[in-house]
Amino acid sequence: DQQVKQNSPSLSVQEGRISILNCDYTNSMFDYFLWYKKYPAEGPTFLISISSIKDKNEDGRFTVFLNKSAKHLSLHIVPSQPGDSAVYFCAATRFAGGTSYGKLTFGQGTILTVHP
Amino acid sequence: DTGVSQDPRHKITKRGQNVTFRCDPISEHNRLYWYRQTLGQGPEFLTYFQNEAQLEKSRLLSDRFSAERPKGSFSTLEIQRTEQGDSAMYLCASSSRDSFQETQYFGPGTRLLVL
Numbered sequence: 001d002q003q004v005k006q007n008s009p010s011l012s013v014q015e016g017r018i019s020i021l022n023c024d025y026t027n028s029m030f031d032y033f034l035w036y037k038k039y040p041a042e043g044p045t046f047l048i049s050i051s052s053i054k055d056k057n058e059d060g061r062f063t064v065f066l067n068k069s070a071k072h073l074s075l076h077i078v079p080s081q082p083g084d085s086a087v088y089f090c091a092a093t094r095f096a097g098g099t100s101y102g103k104l105t106f107g108q109g110t111i112l113t114v115h116p
Numbered sequence: 117d118t119g120v121s122q123d124p125r126h127k128i129t130k131r132g133q134n135v136t137f138r139c140d141p142i143s144e145h146n147r148l149y150w151y152r153q154t155l156g157q158g159p160e161f162l163t164y165f166q167n168e169a170q171l172e173k174s175r176l177l178s179d180r181f182s183a184e185r186p187k188g189s190f191s192t193l194e195i196q197r198t199e200q201g202d203s204a205m206y207l208c209a210s211s212s213r214d215s216f217q218e219t220q221y222f223g224p225g226t227r228l229l230v231l
Contacts, residue, residue, distance in 0.1 A: 004158075034219065043120070043207055043222035044159065089158050095218075102147065102172060104220060106158030 003027045004092050006107035013114050019077040021110050023090035026071065030092035034104065035064060035075045038087045047088075048075070051095075080114045087111050120223035122208050128229045129198055136194045137226045141210030148191050149209040149220060150183055152176065159207055165191060198230045 005024045013019045023033075031052035036044035050057040050064045050073070057064050063076045077084055088111075091104040121140045129135050141148045147166050151159035162181070163173045167188035177183075180198075185191040195202055205227050209220040 006158075032218075036222075041224075041227075043122075043209075043224045046219050046221060049219060091158070093218075102164050102166075103149065103161040103174075104151075104159070105161070108156065108158050 001026075002108075003030075004090060004105050004107040006088075006090060006110050008110050009108070010111040010113070013080045013112065015082055015114055015116050016079045019075075019080045019084065019112055019114065021075040021077075021088050021090075021112065023073045023075075023107050024071060025073075025092050027092070027094075027105075028071070029094050030105070032093050032095050033064070033066060033073050034091045034093075035062075036089045036091060036106075037084075038089060038109070044089060077112075080112075082114045082116050085112055085114050120208055120210050120221055122206075122223040122226050124226055125224060126227050126229075128231065130231050131200060132197055134194065134196045135198060135228065136192055137206055137208075137228075139191045139193070139208030139210075139223060141190070141208070142221060145210035145212050145221075146188065147211045147218075147220075148185055149211070150191070150193050151207040151209065153205040153207060153225070154203075162193075195228075198228075200230045203228055203230045 034049040035047040038044045048059045048062045066073045087109045089109045091106045123138045149164040150162040153159040165185040180196045183193045205225045207225045209222045211218045211220045
């Protein structure tokens with residue numbers, strides 16, 4: 001049962017343009033979402049997160065949008081740079097009354113390639 | 117702070133052998149997680165500790181897998197009688213429970229190959 005899905009295995013974008021990575025989830029109990037970036041032979045690196053009480057969170061070139069009714073989130077990278085080329089994972093978890101349930105459920109990842 | 121570290125980074129073993137991996141979390145973090153990642157998939161949760169207590173184990177964690185976190189600091193993950201299906205990247209992450217918005221920080225992983 002894949003509770004978090006990234007339906008695009010890969011995305012290719014020109015440098016300077018916008019990259020949009022998408023993620024869907026099925027478990028309505030999830031209320032906290034994160035994006036990680038992963039280079040080969042390294043562990044995932046945290047990028048940005050969003051709580052279900054918000055619909056948008058921005059950090060520099062990275063913006064995450066959350067549509068709770070559609071159970072959909074997206075990561076926008078503007079402008080895209082060649083160094084952004086990596087695998088991007090979305091992940092979801094659950095908080096209840098400020099207590100984290102701990103484990104992250106990840107999507108399958110999207111390979112982003114930014115061409116110079 | 118040097119972040120989460122894992123040792124070894126790579127391990128090649130023969131089927132049936134036992135292996136042990138170590139994870140050193142970020143020093144002030146009281147939660148420690150183990151995940152496993154296979155090719156083309158996202159990391160899958162295995163188990164996690166809050167301080168020295170193991171709070172949850174995934175169904176993925178068969179009886180051949182055991183994890184410990186003595187004294188609530190570093191953690192070890194042992195796989196007994198390894199099988200070829202155990203070949204994967206084993207990732208460790210740590211976080212602090214004190215904040216509402218908990219972020220897990222990952223180590224570089226241990227890549228296991230079972231021949």
